[in-house]
Amino acid sequence: MSAGRDPGLQPERTRLAWRRTLLALTVVTVLAVRLGSTGGPVGTLASGVAVLLWGAALVLCWSRGTGTGPARTGGRTLPLVAFGTVGLALLGALLVMSGLW
Amino acid sequence: MWEAIKRWFDPAEARAVGETPDYRFSLANERTFLAWLRTALALVGGGLAAAQFLPPLPMGHLREVIAIALLLLGGIVAVRAVDHWARTERAIRLGAELPASRFPAVLALTVGAGALLLVVAVLVRAVGAG
Numbered sequence: 001m002s003a004g005r006d007p008g009l010q011p012e013r014t015r016l017a018w019r020r021t022l023l024a025l026t027v028v029t030v031l032a033v034r035l036g037s038t039g040g041p042v043g044t045l046a047s048g049v050a051v052l053l054w055g056a057a058l059v060l061c062w063s064r065g066t067g068t069g070p071a072r073t074g075g076r077t078l079p080l081v082a083f084g085t086v087g088l089a090l091l092g093a094l095l096v097m098s099g100l101w
Numbered sequence: 102m103w104e105a106i107k108r109w110f111d112p113a114e115a116r117a118v119g120e121t122p123d124y125r126f127s128l129a130n131e132r133t134f135l136a137w138l139r140t141a142l143a144l145v146g147g148g149l150a151a152a153q154f155l156p157p158l159p160m161g162h163l164r165e166v167i168a169i170a171l172l173l174l175g176g177i178v179a180v181r182a183v184d185h186w187a188r189t190e191r192a193i194r195l196g197a198e199l200p201a202s203r204f205p206a207v208l209a210l211t212v213g214a215g216a217l218l219l220v221v222a223v224l225v226r227a228v229g230a231g
Contacts, residue, residue, distance in 0.1 A: 014128045017135040024142040031149040038153070073127040074190065078134055079109040082183040085138060089145045089176035096152045096168045 011071035018065035021081075022058065028088055029054040035095050042098045046091045053091075057084050109187050119194030130189050137182035144175030163222070170215070178208065 029050050036047030060077055108114055148171030151164065158164045181204055188200045 010125045010128045014132055014135075017132045021135045021139055021142070024139045024146070028142050028146040028149065031146055031153075035149050035153045070124070071128060073124065073131050074115065075112045076110050078131070078186060079183045082134075082138060082141075082179045085141050085145060085179040086176045089141075089148070089172040089179070092145060092149045092152070092172045093169050096148075096165050096172070099152070100162065100165055 011069070014071050014073075015065050015067075018061055022061055022065060025054060025057055025081075025085070025088075028085075032088055032092060032095075035092065039095055039098060043095060046095050050088060050091055053084050053087050057081050105184065105187075109183050115187065115190060115194075118191060119196065122193045126193050127190065130186060130193065133189075134182050134186035137185070138179060141175045141179035141182060144171050144178060146175075148172035148175060160222075167219075174208075174211065 032050040033047045036043035036045075036050065039046070057080075060080060064072070064077060148168045151171060152168035155164045155167070185200065185202060185204070191197075192199050
């Protein structure tokens, strides 16, 4: 290995961080679907949207968490996955408020 | 504000400023973003869990208020994570000071104050019941 650089560890740690994030996203999606399953038609719709968001994030981020060699950094994936999280939060707020009426 | 949001989605523009840094710095910046995103997901998950696993609370829809507060906080943390990541990346490329932020302190105080409020609520109820 050349001195001063660590080609292996940094990309590997970043891949593992992506995997942990996708795992957390999966847990949150399951919670959203569970909440939606008790909420009538609005709940069913919200559950569907949550699963779609989860699928989109998985397709988008899969390559970030797998493979070997140099990792890609940055790009549109980061804002997209963050706004997916915001979408899940808004869906959850919609579900909670629809339960009040 | 819209300019900043457009910039987040335009990697070409982000690469136009300064010079490409050592890739380890970009990866570390990305991992920090991911750690913040997991914090956001934990808050969103906490809100979703509060909405379905807490019993309905007597005081003015307190359960729903807790759930929505956590969900909103999670959304704010996620948006702020992108903003901080983009500004840090820019600073690294320009060789400037990394952006300072009060956000972690504000978030910690908010979560702490919320926890304290709930402790008081639980104690008040326990005293009232006993």
